[in-house]
């Protein structure tokens with residue numbers, strides 16, 4: 644993960660000399676003042692308002708529809724074969740509504756609406772409705 648994170652920051656700043664503390668890529672992207680509607684936050688120390696899970700065997704999101712209040716966090720857990728990506732066919736989505744394969748990520752929603760996402764390889768869909 645270090646090399647991936649470094650790619651988001653500065654290639655030139657990625658020497659692994661052990662003495663440099665690089666800022667976390669997600670923290671940089673979601674710095675205070677960011678206008679992002681859906682942003683990844685650390686799962687550490689928080690209790691998500693809802694959880695969405697997909698497993699290799701499921702070929703669906705469980706649950707497919709989630710409802711939260713604005714400002715709350717949804718924890719997504721994906722598997723090796725399924726991911727989460729903004730659904731271009733949905734009435735509303737957000738570039739930040741994205742979780743890679745085989746990951747656990749906490750996404751904070753800071754605007755109301757029904758946000759659509761889908762699994763890129765398989766096309767099954769899910770929504771988070773923010774009230």
Ligand SMILES: [Cu+2]
Nearest residue numbers: 724725762765
């Ligand atoms: Cu899939």
